[in-house]
Amino acid sequence: MSATAWTATASGARARGRHTWLGVFTAALGGLTAFAFCLHVGGGVTATLNMNSQPAAAIPLVVLPVRLTCAVLAAVSAAAGAAILRRQGGRGTYGLLTLGLVAFTLAFVIWAARGTEVSFEGLLASTLIDSIPLMFGALSGVMCERSGVINIAIEGQFLGGAFLGAMIGSLTGDLWLGMVAGAAGGAALGGLLAVLCLRYQADQIIVGIVIVTFATGVTSFLDLQVLTPNQATLNSPQVFGNIAVPVLDRIPLLGPILFDQNIFLYLALALLATIQVGLFHTRWGLRVRAVGEHPRAADTVGISVLFIRYRNVILGGAIGGLGGAALSIGSTGEFTSDMSAGLGFVALAAMIFGRWSPLWAATACLLFGFADSLQSNLAVLNVPIASPFLLMAPYIAVILAVAGLVGRVRPPGADGQPYRRE
Amino acid sequence: MAAEGVPEAAAAPAGPRAPAWPVRVALLAERSSTLVVTALAILSALIVGAVIMIVTTPETLGAWGHVLSNPARALTTSWALIETAYAALFTGSAGDPAAYVHAFAVRTPGAFTNAFSPLSETLVATAPLLLCGLSVSLAFRAGLFNIGATSQLIAGAIVASWVGISLPGLPLAVHMPLALLAGCAGGAAAGWIPGVLRARTGAHEVIVTIMLNYVALNLIVYILSLPFFLGPQQVNSISRAPAGSALLPHLAGASLRVNAGILLALAAAWVVAWLLQRTTLGFRFRMAGASQDAARAAGVDVRRMITLAMVLAGGLAGLAGAVQVLGVDPQLVPAYGGEIGFTAITVALLGRARPGGVVLAALLFGAFQAGGLQMQAATTVPLELVQVIEAVIVFFIAAPALVRAIYRIRTQGGGFRLFSQGWGG
Numbered sequence: 107m108s109a110t111a112w113t114a115t116a117s118g119a120r121a122r123g124r125h126t127w128l129g130v131f132t133a134a135l136g137g138l139t140a141f142a143f144c145l146h147v148g149g150g151v152t153a154t155l156n157m158n159s160q161p162a163a164a165i166p167l168v169v170l171p172v173r174l175t176c177a178v179l180a181a182v183s184a185a186a187g188a189a190i191l192r193r194q195g196g197r198g199t200y201g202l203l204t205l206g207l208v209a210f211t212l213a214f215v216i217w218a219a220r221g222t223e224v225s226f227e228g229l230l231a232s233t234l235i236d237s238i239p240l241m242f243g244a245l246s247g248v249m250c251e252r253s254g255v256i257n258i259a260i261e262g263q264f265l266g267g268a269f270l271g272a273m274i275g276s277l278t279g280d281l282w283l284g285m286v287a288g289a290a291g292g293a294a295l296g297g298l299l300a301v302l303c304l305r306y307q308a309d310q311i312i313v314g315i316v317i318v319t320f321a322t323g324v325t326s327f328l329d330l331q332v333l334t335p336n337q338a339t340l341n342s343p344q345v346f347g348n349i350a351v352p353v354l355d356r357i358p359l360l361g362p363i364l365f366d367q368n369i370f371l372y373l374a375l376a377l378l379a380t381i382q383v384g385l386f387h388t389r390w391g392l393r394v395r396a397v398g399e400h401p402r403a404a405d406t407v408g409i410s411v412l413f414i415r416y417r418n419v420i421l422g423g424a425i426g427g428l429g430g431a432a433l434s435i436g437s438t439g440e441f442t443s444d445m446s447a448g449l450g451f452v453a454l455a456a457m458i459f460g461r462w463s464p465l466w467a468a469t470a471c472l473l474f475g476f477a478d479s480l481q482s483n484l485a486v487l488n489v490p491i492a493s494p495f496l497l498m499a500p501y502i503a504v505i506l507a508v509a510g511l512v513g514r515v516r517p518p519g520a521d522g523q524p525y526r527r528e
Numbered sequence: 529m530a531a532e533g534v535p536e537a538a539a540a541p542a543g544p545r546a547p548a549w550p551v552r553v554a555l556l557a558e559r560s561s562t563l564v565v566t567a568l569a570i571l572s573a574l575i576v577g578a579v580i581m582i583v584t585t586p587e588t589l590g591a592w593g594h595v596l597s598n599p600a601r602a603l604t605t606s607w608a609l610i611e612t613a614y615a616a617l618f619t620g621s622a623g624d625p626a627a628y629v630h631a632f633a634v635r636t637p638g639a640f641t642n643a644f645s646p647l648s649e650t651l652v653a654t655a656p657l658l659l660c661g662l663s664v665s666l667a668f669r670a671g672l673f674n675i676g677a678t679s680q681l682i683a684g685a686i687v688a689s690w691v692g693i694s695l696p697g698l699p700l701a702v703h704m705p706l707a708l709l710a711g712c713a714g715g716a717a718a719g720w721i722p723g724v725l726r727a728r729t730g731a732h733e734v735i736v737t738i739m740l741n742y743v744a745l746n747l748i749v750y751i752l753s754l755p756f757f758l759g760p761q762q763v764n765s766i767s768r769a770p771a772g773s774a775l776l777p778h779l780a781g782a783s784l785r786v787n788a789g790i791l792l793a794l795a796a797a798w799v800v801a802w803l804l805q806r807t808t809l810g811f812r813f814r815m816a817g818a819s820q821d822a823a824r825a826a827g828v829d830v831r832r833m834i835t836l837a838m839v840l841a842g843g844l845a846g847l848a849g850a851v852q853v854l855g856v857d858p859q860l861v862p863a864y865g866g867e868i869g870f871t872a873i874t875v876a877l878l879g880r881a882r883p884g885g886v887v888l889a890a891l892l893f894g895a896f897q898a899g900g901l902q903m904q905a906a907t908t909v910p911l912e913l914v915q916v917i918e919a920v921i922v923f924f925i926a927a928p929a930l931v932r933a934i935y936r937i938r939t940q941g942g943g944f945r946l947f948s949q950g951w952g953g
């Protein structure tokens with residue numbers, strides 16, 4: 107393949123250029139912070155951040171001088187950018203980029219809260235809650251694509267999981283059964299993807315798109331035809347309550363956000379840790395990555411490519427189904443037609459943004475969750491940006507990311523290619 | 529599996545000389561196999577749809593509950609349901625034969641409107657599906673997957689609406705073509721972004737077009753907050769209609785909605801077919817789509833072909849947006865165009881990304897759309913069943929090996945192959 111060789115020779119020079127780009131980008135965020143959030147704010151203006159979930163104030167209100175705080179945060183971004191430029195590569199680049207992004211967003215929040223009081227705790231909590239289904243979706247994508255099967259059908263798995271979760275949860279009155287049914291629904295759609303792509307070797311992107319159409323159609327049809335006439339018995343599940351982890355939930359600020367949440371958050375975090383460790387530190391993970399990068403080599407040493415791919419795609423589907431269940435029995439308490447509203451594609455984007463790594467994909471989910479929660483809190487914030495543009499921002503960020511301006515994205519080597527034994 | 533489908537180049541000889549007879553026999557076998565697979569895919573999907581109807585309708589489900597004691601009733605109620613639903617699907621799209629007979633007997637305008645209204649609705653639904661299907665197909669032929677017809681349609685609709693609103697008083701002969709061209713240009717601009725990013729940076733067009741869909745959906749929400757589009761009184765996110773001089777003329781009187789949009793779409797199909805089969809540019813598109821390495825070796829500027837193919841694809845979808853605004857739904861709303869851009873992908877797959885096939889596929893799905901509404905009215909079966917049937921058809925088209933396995937067909941071919949290279953990094 108001449109194209110591969112060409113990419114390999116050019117990648118050294120490209121990588122250097124990319125790190126220069128990243129450094130300049132991060133430093134520019136610092137400049138933007140200084141320009142937009144410091145210069146036009148009076149010296150005496152303060153922002154008040156509320157760190158408590160309940161009105162009973164355990165932590166005193168944090169009152170920050172806007173100009174000074176933003177100047178400090180601008181310096182942090184600029185320093186992170188300078189560090190990226192100086193190091194020219196190495197493992198710390200993406201950490202520094204994240205630091206610069208976090209400083210920028212913090213400055214944005216503080217600037218938006220100028221002259222008023224904002225529930226910082228609420229903002230963090232809704233960021234986390236909004237990103238739960240995305241995390242499941244992104245992990246589903248990671249599971250499939252690391253083994254070399256493109257999973258563009260996350261949206262369909264969400265809908266299947268949300269539908270079955272709500273229906274079985276409502277029918278049996280047992281939410282845990284609903285959760286299992288949601289996972290099973292996702293797994294079934296994952297199985298469909300696996301059979302069509304692995305056995306019948308259909309194009310993976312096409313099959314993924316058609317599964318989304320199919321799942322949207324079937325769940326909307328069944329919603330109207332079966333659930334709506336029997337709303338009380340078939341579509342009125344309870345919602346998982348919050349489970350407080352003893353002791354840990356008393357930690358100021360982070361306690362209620364991280365340790366007093368519903369089961370889906372704990373499940374997402376547990377899956378994230380399992381997949382992250384499993385993929386990079388176990389025999390299973392080594393095999394999955396081998397199959398995803400170079401199936402022929404894996405086959406040669408006796409790993410069954412098809413078995414690993416079937417297993418991963420079906421497991422990935424189940425994880426996607428859990429994400430769907432998180433939407434229905436983890437949040438709204440009923441299934442509504444097309445309720446995932448494109449979140450599956452956002453999860454796909456988060457996975458690509460996170461460069462097919464579980465940890466970075468989850469970080470990207472938080473970014474999307476933050477944009478979402480910022481949008482729903484716009485009413486209390488002092489932001490002169492039209493909300494459609496704020497909602498567009500993460501999508502534009504993904505376009506910039508895949509275009510190589512914010513970071514290099516390299517999919518698993520054999521992603522999307524069917525495997526034929528010779 | 530190795531011999532699935534005949535290579536693109538062999539299927540499309542561009543020279544004036546007829547191909548040698550072995551090639552012709554191979555082509556004939558390929559074509560008939562394609563037709564057989566397509567017909568079986570549609571048949572299978574209708575069967576799946578019937579089964580779904582039976583198991584979700586309480587009356588038939590109850591009858592099947594007593595199938596051991598009364599098998600005849602289970603069969604007759606099921607048959608009655610399927611017959612009513614699919615008959616409504618047919619009469620709602622192609623028209624009721626009795627109504628045609630009646631119309632030609634009494635010859636009143638009301639009777640004609642009544643008889644031809646289903647056909648008119650089918651053609652109205654077909655036009656944007658055809659244009660977007662051509663958009664997806666053109667990109668397919670150049671080796672690109674355009675999932676962004678939604679964003680290009682919205683861009684086209686916004687620009688066409690802008691030109692339609694802002695230049696009242698122009699003569700029809702100037703204003704309408706101008707608005708159509710503007711819509712085309714808007715869509716082309718939205719298609720240029722993924723094209724140029726793919727060509728210059730390798731960013732995969734699938735992910736860029738999906739992201740652009742969301743950008744466009746938010747953009748139209750913003751557009752609908754601007755006083756220019758809302759007009760003096762409106763406040764609730766519905767734009768005002770373009771001036772009358774920009775609207776597409778109706779083809780069969782004001783009482784039927786069918787308009788010049790369908791003629792434009794058919795003309796576009798002819799132009800795309802001509803472009804792909806009879807021009808050097810089209811040949812280069814297909815070369816870039818079949819093998820970028822080979823195309824590059826033959827001196828084709830692959831990057832330019834990729835950009836240009838996405839611009840043209842965007843222009844076609846933009847034209848669909850303009851046709852919608854100037855012919856069917858003159859007022860912009862959030863999520864304008866709905867599922868059209870997504871359904872167009874299935875249309876292109878069913879039509880095997882060939883203009884002639886896409887025309888037939890768009891007609892079929894347009895008929896499903898129009899007939900589905902009638903079916904929803906005649907039975908309690910929701911319109912969404914149509915979406916399920918469409919998806920199942922394309923499952924079978926995407927995996928022709930599946931159809932051959934089910935119906936035990938020995939011959940190869942009949943499939944659709946996209947030259948997908950994964951995310952392409």
